Amino acid sequence: MEHHIVLRVIAKFVIPMILLFALYVQFHGDYGPGGGFQAGVIFAVGFILHALIFGIDHTREVLHLQTLRISAALGLMLYLGTGIAGILMGGNFLDYSVLSADPVSGQLLGIFLIELGVGITVASVMLTLFYIFARP
Amino acid sequence: MIESFIDIVLLTFLAIIALAITRIRHLFVTVILTGMFSLLSACLLVTMDAVDVAFTEAAVGAGISTLLFLSVLALTSTEELPGNSRVSCIAMFLVTITGAILIYGTLDIPRFGDTSAPVHNHIAERFINESLQETGVPNMVTSVLASYRGYDTLGETTVILTAGIGVLMLLGRGKRNTNKQKE
Numbered sequence: 001m002e003h004h005i006v007l008r009v010i011a012k013f014v015i016p017m018i019l020l021f022a023l024y025v026q027f028h029g030d031y032g033p034g035g036g037f038q039a040g041v042i043f044a045v046g047f048i049l050h051a052l053i054f055g056i057d058h059t060r061e062v063l064h065l066q067t068l069r070i071s072a073a074l075g076l077m078l079y080l081g082t083g084i085a086g087i088l089m090g091g092n093f094l095d096y097s098v099l100s101a102d103p104v105s106g107q108l109l110g111i112f113l114i115e116l117g118v119g120i121t122v123a124s125v126m127l128t129l130f131y132i133f134a135r136p
Numbered sequence: 137m138i139e140s141f142i143d144i145v146l147l148t149f150l151a152i153i154a155l156a157i158t159r160i161r162h163l164f165v166t167v168i169l170t171g172m173f174s175l176l177s178a179c180l181l182v183t184m185d186a187v188d189v190a191f192t193e194a195a196v197g198a199g200i201s202t203l204l205f206l207s208v209l210a211l212t213s214t215e216e217l218p219g220n221s222r223v224s225c226i227a228m229f230l231v232t233i234t235g236a237i238l239i240y241g242t243l244d245i246p247r248f249g250d251t252s253a254p255v256h257n258h259i260a261e262r263f264i265n266e267s268l269q270e271t272g273v274p275n276m277v278t279s280v281l282a283s284y285r286g287y288d289t290l291g292e293t294t295v296i297l298t299a300g301i302g303v304l305m306l307l308g309r310g311k312r313n314t315n316k317q318k319e
Contacts, residue, residue: 030273033187035281037292041195048203069304076297079290094286107271111282118293125300126200132307133207 004053011053018046026119030108036115040122048130056134065131068124075121082113139183146180161216163209171202184248188277 026039051059083094091098096110153173157166174197181190246253263280273279281289 029278030275032275033191033277035188035278038191038195041200045195045200045203048200065308072297072300076293079293083286083290094290096283104270104272107279107283108273111271111273111278114282114286114289115278118289121293121297125296126204128300129204129303130207132303133204133211 007053011049015046015050018049019043022046022119022123026115027112029115030111036118037122039115040119040124041126043119043123044126044130047127051130051134056131060131063127065128068128068131072121072124072128075117075119075124078117078120079114082110082117086110142183143180146176146183150176150180161218163212163214163216164206166216167202167205167209170205171198174198174201188275 022039022043025034025042026036029035029039047059047063050062082096082099086095086098087093089098094110094114096107097103098106099109100106150173153169153176157169157173160166160169174193178190178194178198181187181193246255250256263276263284267276267279267284268274271279271283273283
C-alpha cells in the first residue's frame with residue numbers, strides 16, 4: 001500500500017493518537033474503564049496499523065521481534081517481581097500494602113506496576129503473534 | 137421496555153450471526169462475522185453496565201482477534217473444506233440431550249440483577265464498601281482485578297505469555313531459517 005498517499009498521511013496522524021490513547025487507557029484504568037489488557041491490545045494495534053500501511057518490514061525495523069520477546073517476558077517479570085517485593089518487604093505474595101509506608105499508596109503503587117506489567121506483556125505478545133502470522 | 141427491546145434485537149442478531157458462521161464455508165466471511173459477533177456481545181455487555189468487560193470484548197474480541205485471524209488466513213486457505221453434511225442420528229440425539237441439560241442447568245441460575253443471588257451477598261459487599269478506602273482506586277473493577285484477585289490476573293498474563301511462546305516455537309523457526317539463508 002506504499003503508493004496510497006492519503007492512507008500514509010492519515011496513518012501518520014492517527015498512529016501517535018492510538019498510542020497516546022493506549023497510554024491513557026493504561027494509566028486511567030484506576031478511574032474509568034480500562035487497564036493493562038485493553039491498553040496492551042490498543043498499543044499493539046497502533047503498530048499493526050503501521051505494518052499494514054508502511055509494510056511489515058518497516059515495522060520490524062522500528063520494533064524488532066527480538067525486542068518483543070524480551071519485553072513480553074519482562075512484563076510478566078514485573079508482575080512477579082511486584083509480588084515477590086511484597087514478600088521481601090514482610091507481607092504476602094502480591095500484597096501491595098507493604099510496598100509503601102502508607103498501605104493505600106502501597107496499593108496504588110502495586111496496582112500501577114502490575115497493570116504496567118500486564119500491558120507490556122499483552123502488547124508484546126499480540127505484536128509477536130501478528131509478526132509471525134503475517135510473515136513467518 | 138426499551139431495554140428489553142434492545143436486548144431482544146441484539147440477541148436475535150447474535151443468533152443469526154452464529155447460525156451464519158456455522159453455514160458459511162468462506163473463511164474470510166466467517167472471520168468478519170466472528171468480529172461482528174464480538175462487537176454485538178460488547179454492546180450487550182454495555183446494556184448490562186459492564187463497561188470494562190465490554191471494552192475488553194471490543195478491543196480483544198472484535199479488534200485484534202479478527203486481525204490475527206485474518207493474518208492467519210494469509211498462511212492457510214480461505215475456503216473451508218466441505219465436511220460430511222450427512223446428519224447422523226446419534227450425533228443429533230447427543231447434541232439435543234446436551235443442549236437440554238444445559239438449558240435445565242440455567243433454570244437454577246439467579247435472574248439478572250437479583251439482589252438475593254449468592255454472588256451479591258458473599259464478598260461483593262465488602263468490595264463495594266471498603267475497596268476505595270483499602271486501595272484508593274475508584275474503579276472497583278480495577279481494584280478487584282489487580283489487587284484482591286491479583287493471582288487470577290497473574291494467571292491470565294501467564295496464559296498470554298505462554299500462548300506467545302507456543303506460537304513462537306511452532307512458527308517462529310521459519311524466520312530464523314530464512315535469516316540463515318540470507319547470510
